[in-house]
Amino acid sequence: MPALIEASDLTKKYGAHVALDRANFSVEAGRIVGLIGPNGAGKTTALRAILGLTAYEGQLKVLGHEPFRERTALMHDACFIADVAVLPGWLRVDHAIDFVAGVHPRFRRDRALALLAKADITGERRMRELSKGMKTQVHLALTMAIDAKLLVLDEPTLGLDILARRAFYDALVNDYMDETRTILITTHQVEEVENLLTDVLFIDKGRIVLDSSLDDIATRYAAVAVAADNLDAARAEKPFHERPMLGKVVLYYEQPNLTKLASLGEVHALNVADLFVAKLSGGAE
Amino acid sequence: MSTAIWLLRREFWENRAIWMIPAVIGGCMILIALFGRVDLMSISAQVPRQAVGGGFLLAVGATFFVVMSVYSTWYLLDCLYADRKDRSVLFWKSMPISDTTTVLSKLATALVVIPAVYFAAADLTSLIMAFIVSVRSSSSIGGALWHADLWLQLQALWLYMIVTTALWYLPIAAYLLVVSAWARRAVMLWSILPPLALVLIERWFFDGHVIASKIGERLLGYPAQAFRDDPGSSSWVTTVVDDDAITTPASIWGFFNAGGFFSSADTWIGAAAGVALIACAVQLRTRRTEI
Numbered sequence: 097m098p099a100l101i102e103a104s105d106l107t108k109k110y111g112a113h114v115a116l117d118r119a120n121f122s123v124e125a126g127r128i129v130g131l132i133g134p135n136g137a138g139k140t141t142a143l144r145a146i147l148g149l150t151a152y153e154g155q156l157k158v159l160g161h162e163p164f165r166e167r168t169a170l171m172h173d174a175c176f177i178a179d180v181a182v183l184p185g186w187l188r189v190d191h192a193i194d195f196v197a198g199v200h201p202r203f204r205r206d207r208a209l210a211l212l213a214k215a216d217i218t219g220e221r222r223m224r225e226l227s228k229g230m231k232t233q234v235h236l237a238l239t240m241a242i243d244a245k246l247l248v249l250d251e252p253t254l255g256l257d258i259l260a261r262r263a264f265y266d267a268l269v270n271d272y273m274d275e276t277r278t279i280l281i282t283t284h285q286v287e288e289v290e291n292l293l294t295d296v297l298f299i300d301k302g303r304i305v306l307d308s309s310l311d312d313i314a315t316r317y318a319a320v321a322v323a324a325d326n327l328d329a330a331r332a333e334k335p336f337h338e339r340p341m342l343g344k345v346v347l348y349y350e351q352p353n354l355t356k357l358a359s360l361g362e363v364h365a366l367n368v369a370d371l372f373v374a375k376l377s378g379g380a381e
Numbered sequence: 382m383s384t385a386i387w388l389l390r391r392e393f394w395e396n397r398a399i400w401m402i403p404a405v406i407g408g409c410m411i412l413i414a415l416f417g418r419v420d421l422m423s424i425s426a427q428v429p430r431q432a433v434g435g436g437f438l439l440a441v442g443a444t445f446f447v448v449m450s451v452y453s454t455w456y457l458l459d460c461l462y463a464d465r466k467d468r469s470v471l472f473w474k475s476m477p478i479s480d481t482t483t484v485l486s487k488l489a490t491a492l493v494v495i496p497a498v499y500f501a502a503a504d505l506t507s508l509i510m511a512f513i514v515s516v517r518s519s520s521s522i523g524g525a526l527w528h529a530d531l532w533l534q535l536q537a538l539w540l541y542m543i544v545t546t547a548l549w550y551l552p553i554a555a556y557l558l559v560v561s562a563w564a565r566r567a568v569m570l571w572s573i574l575p576p577l578a579l580v581l582i583e584r585w586f587f588d589g590h591v592i593a594s595k596i597g598e599r600l601l602g603y604p605a606q607a608f609r610d611d612p613g614s615s616s617w618v619t620t621v622v623d624d625d626a627i628t629t630p631a632s633i634w635g636f637f638n639a640g641g642f643f644s645s646a647d648t649w650i651g652a653a654a655g656v657a658l659i660a661c662a663v664q665l666r667t668r669r670t671e672i
Contacts, residue, residue: 171477184469198387
């Protein structure tokens, strides 16, 4: 089975600024992929290209379509929330449901209504009367009621309080995700999505710097905290990053010799946030 | 097809002014008919009643038409700009609806739906006013309004105007859509500046006025294109009232210049320019998602 998203040499320039610089990546079906990068790294540009919202150079196939030329066809099988709170203020909740039901062949009204009932949002209110969290819930209900193969979320919880963020991710994982779906999500709050991702793509300065599953990260990377007297021995094992912590130094390794490291200090697995910081800040902090 | 209907309904949800403005105008006119001095409207018995009734209906229709022109201009400038400004374009573009369909739905709203709403409102207002005036007034004005033929002519006029204005003003409407899809702010200003700049450049550097007169003809030349000002003697009726000969139109039919309008090169050159500008607006809509 071919990958759901396949990008090779994906490039996007805004004048002299290169937002995407020959990025290569692919996303397989059934995964929850986090596209993670610092501000201005090209996350949003990559998503806009995938969704057909912007022209680009290079090759890009999403669900077999060229997104920019075939956005309409692509939107039958893919849906997205490109930002929170973009539902227009004048739109009534019930009208929004009627509209999507009218124009989207894969929309399931009963599911949308069930999700809205759960969030306690009633039909005749206008979006401008709803709080930001409620508006996000409405948008999510509309989107999750579409039987799409690909769901793309760009900073979906930006500006939401902790309760709304938790509700958002709970709904995503419990009510939506199954083996027929694929989710691509960007965020700069890595900790928040870490537990639900199956794969991560790190992007920096328009380039993909890491493309890995979380299982791979667990087996492939390790960190060890060593005291000063073991530091030279630890450095000899070629760490790619180190940072001081509570009088010790934590060193990060790729494909480490675990038995050797265990003799030097306390070994632990890397979480995505650690790896992200390490990969993007280079050698030492 | 059903997508098109949903897109039109959407325009009514977003732009409640489409029906609220004509409702308010109609309401004001009805108030005038209710509480105004209808005796001022009394007329000499000899003037053909149809002509008086026709004049009244045209006056009501013209009021609606003028307001509609202003509103449609504003609508066209706003329709591809508002959703980029509030970023809701990101929601609309997540639906399987092509940018061509979207742009055409806005164009159809401005050129067909809004005129139809206004003319229907004009009809309804005229009907209610005619009824009120008939009841209140003892003079002949009331009776002058109740001619089935008059109303039929009026509907033919509205229909003819919807078709011909849509075609004649297509380039203007399409140009406004281009501005609406392109501008990052101040759509009103951007709609005026480019033509103004062209006119001034032409005047200062080339001492010409071709562009200015073309724009002028397009904006103001519609009546001369679509209607005959001299439909021939058979279309007029002359009545003598108090020793003055009063000439009034016998019917509206002679004034339609459909043959001239649809065979005029100006009509079709304008329409072709309109189609090119629509294609341009679609391209901008595809490429310019955000402000």
